[in-house]
Amino acid sequence: MARFNKLHAAAAALFLLMALVVPFIPSDYLFDAILTPMLAISLAALGLNLLAGYAGQVSLGSAAFMAVGAFTAYNCLLRVPGLPLLVDLGLAGLVTAAVGVFFGLPSLRLQGFYLAVSTLAAQFFVQWALTNFAWFSGGDTSGVITTPPLFIGPMAIDSPVRRYLLSLLIVAALTALAVRLVSGRAGREFLAVRDHELAARVLGVKILRTKLFACAVSSFYIGVAGALWAFLYLRTVEPAGFDLDRSFEILFVIIIGGLASIRGAFLGAAFIVVLPLLLSRAGAAVFGSTFDSGLVDIVEKIILGVLIIFFLRVEPAGLSALVARIRWQHITRSRTVETSGSLT
Amino acid sequence: MDWGFFAGVAIAGLLAGVMYSLVAIGFVLIYKTSSVLNFAQGAMVLFAALTFVSLHEEGLPFWVAFAVTLGAMIVLGILIEALVLRPLVNQPPITLFLATLGLSYVIEGAAQLFWGTQVHSLDLGIEDVPLPLNAILISQFDVFCAVVAGVIVAALTILFRYTRTGLAFRAAAEDQYAALNTGLRLPVIWASIWGVAGFVSLVAGLLWGARTGVQFSLSLVVLKSLPVLVLGGFDSILGAIVGGLIIGLTETLAEVYIGPYVGGGIDQWIAYVIALGFLLVRPTGLFGQRSVERV
Numbered sequence: 342m343a344r345f346n347k348l349h350a351a352a353a354a355l356f357l358l359m360a361l362v363v364p365f366i367p368s369d370y371l372f373d374a375i376l377t378p379m380l381a382i383s384l385a386a387l388g389l390n391l392l393a394g395y396a397g398q399v400s401l402g403s404a405a406f407m408a409v410g411a412f413t414a415y416n417c418l419l420r421v422p423g424l425p426l427l428v429d430l431g432l433a434g435l436v437t438a439a440v441g442v443f444f445g446l447p448s449l450r451l452q453g454f455y456l457a458v459s460t461l462a463a464q465f466f467v468q469w470a471l472t473n474f475a476w477f478s479g480g481d482t483s484g485v486i487t488t489p490p491l492f493i494g495p496m497a498i499d500s501p502v503r504r505y506l507l508s509l510l511i512v513a514a515l516t517a518l519a520v521r522l523v524s525g526r527a528g529r530e531f532l533a534v535r536d537h538e539l540a541a542r543v544l545g546v547k548i549l550r551t552k553l554f555a556c557a558v559s560s561f562y563i564g565v566a567g568a569l570w571a572f573l574y575l576r577t578v579e580p581a582g583f584d585l586d587r588s589f590e591i592l593f594v595i596i597i598g599g600l601a602s603i604r605g606a607f608l609g610a611a612f613i614v615v616l617p618l619l620l621s622r623a624g625a626a627v628f629g630s631t632f633d634s635g636l637v638d639i640v641e642k643i644i645l646g647v648l649i650i651f652f653l654r655v656e657p658a659g660l661s662a663l664v665a666r667i668r669w670q671h672i673t674r675s676r677t678v679e680t681s682g683s684l685t
Numbered sequence: 686m687d688w689g690f691f692a693g694v695a696i697a698g699l700l701a702g703v704m705y706s707l708v709a710i711g712f713v714l715i716y717k718t719s720s721v722l723n724f725a726q727g728a729m730v731l732f733a734a735l736t737f738v739s740l741h742e743e744g745l746p747f748w749v750a751f752a753v754t755l756g757a758m759i760v761l762g763i764l765i766e767a768l769v770l771r772p773l774v775n776q777p778p779i780t781l782f783l784a785t786l787g788l789s790y791v792i793e794g795a796a797q798l799f800w801g802t803q804v805h806s807l808d809l810g811i812e813d814v815p816l817p818l819n820a821i822l823i824s825q826f827d828v829f830c831a832v833v834a835g836v837i838v839a840a841l842t843i844l845f846r847y848t849r850t851g852l853a854f855r856a857a858a859e860d861q862y863a864a865l866n867t868g869l870r871l872p873v874i875w876a877s878i879w880g881v882a883g884f885v886s887l888v889a890g891l892l893w894g895a896r897t898g899v900q901f902s903l904s905l906v907v908l909k910s911l912p913v914l915v916l917g918g919f920d921s922i923l924g925a926i927v928g929g930l931i932i933g934l935t936e937t938l939a940e941v942y943i944g945p946y947v948g949g950g951i952d953q954w955i956a957y958v959i960a961l962g963f964l965l966v967r968p969t970g971l972f973g974q975r976s977v978e979r980v
Binding site: 397399447450451454455457458459461462465466468469472473474585589592593596635639640642643645646647648649650653654657 | 722768769772773776778779780782783784786787788789790791792793794795797798802908911912914915947948949950951953954957958960961964965968
């Protein structure tokens, strides 16, 4: 069991702040356009980080698993009347976990970018299947499905703040679970497989079981994230939003935030959600109306690409390491002051 | 079964496969000498085609535009080698792969920022009249592409096998430390191989651009050529050709004969499934030399 340390206390304080204080900020924009999508992206990145950062199996198909989660949640709500929302989200995670294990099977024989390429198969196949078979959309052929109204018990989840709070609670619970997971035996086995498969095997780590378990847990998280993304952020379910670019985006979140770091997923997600908003504001302020949304996309792409290369070169542990270093400097500086104080 | 129609579909598929091979060769060149799976290859194809077509539209004659673009591709290659890959030397392959993924975003963005996002048409002066061959119609343009691909493969084979430069390339591919030890300058070798890869991307960009129009989707050809590489092996030029032919053939046949039963569009993923199924049986691909699993 992970010891409850200062870091956990800080996380708990942050959660209380987000849950008790932030909801009183009177801005629907803040919840609908920033915080709710950020939470969903964080959860997906957390899932990918368990697989890629901790267990070392890079996947380029995260968006496909988000789509599986979203469509499972939609279909279960549609076909099982009276299904509680939380059970529905759990089912979304479980089905995605099963699909993830299926597409994770090649990882038993492949490593590195061979596996990365094979996860593209999942990306293209899932998107194709969801578009081509009307059954997945409940017979709706328009391609865009509006999500049904959501309830937890008698309470309708129908306002920006409520959608945000529900996301927050689910993400917080799953994050706590993930912290527990990576600080225990499973986390150590993930790292062992990542760092040296043969050595891990010699130490008695069951490679096959560990890899498939990593696939399952990771896909569970990504599936729930997909359901949150579709139900609480977009409020529509459509395959088009879960394309390869979204997969890359999740991957970029964990590279920028920090591989094999829980808080990295949150830092990276905050960055990736806020960057385009800041860019379009800054662009409009500096260049006026010539800085249109097309140009924002292009500039955002270049900045993202440069940042990826920058972080891989200079700070492979991402924003998470920067935060850790600032904290460390803060601690050492205050200690130095203390010591020098006691000397004089 | 209509065998004449079957043969027509098969030949069209094989010729489409040649187009995939052209892009795959660029990957193989980089992978062979520096063990980097360069995801930015598609972005390089886009960049080359956009630069060429924009210069050509500005009024530069074909060969001048070609030469200028080639120069730009070589400079781009040298910059990539110096700024992105050399600092990351000795990192795990997957880190290098992710770096080239970031790189592809930068190149795609830069190409669109410089040259705009509109679609350009490109006319190489080859008329696309169907050639009749025993009642089967074959696109003349496709045949031209196949000939160009053949010439490039022959030239690269000669370069690698019979020249000192090629020997140096092979030495660097075989063992970087040993190559350094015999006095080879790896940065020079890497820069020149990026130049060659730039040339291949330019040719691929022109042919694909003439076929589909020069636009952003050109950079997506990278996704079509990845299964080709998996099938053929990342380090074999011959593999890239044979892999491309197999993928092109099966993809087209599957789309025509299986597609109608499942609602079409299976060419989006069938190549990956073929490659994946093959990989499970033989993880090094058809002609790959190195073992995938290194401990």
